[in-house]
Amino acid sequence: MTDDFGFIVAEATAQNPRNTEGDIIELADGTLLLAWSDFYAGEMPDHAPARISAMISTDGGRPTAGPASAPSSLAGLRRLLHDGAALRAS
Numbered sequence: 001m002t003d004d005f006g007f008i009v010a011e012a013t014a015q016n017p018r019n020t021e022g023d024i025i026e027l028a029d030g031t032l033l034l035a036w037s038d039f040y041a042g043e044m045p046d047h048a049p050a051r052i053s054a055m056i057s058t059d060g061g062r063p064t065a066g067p068a069s070a071p072s073s074l075a076g077l078r079r080l081l082h083d084g085a086a087l088r089a090s
Contacts, residue, residue, distance in 0.1 A: 018044045032057040
């Protein structure tokens with residue numbers, strides 16, 4: 001919890017120093033899906049290793065599942081976004 005923002009969704013650490021370019025969409029069932037760029041190899045430059053990570057919320061904003069990393073393939077990402085099963089299972 002922070003006084004300014006309520007809570008931190010993706011906290012920076014030495015191994016995960018940068019989380020950027022986030023966005024939230026509301027799915028058809030009202031679930032909120034938050035996705036962001038997750039720089040995971042202890043580096044911060046734009047060319048550092050990164051992946052798309054995500055969380056879902058079914059209660060209007062509090063994380064209820066995740067974080068989970070999106071699959072590296074486009075087909076896997078489509079499955080993730082289609083039903084959220086990978087996030088709900090986390």
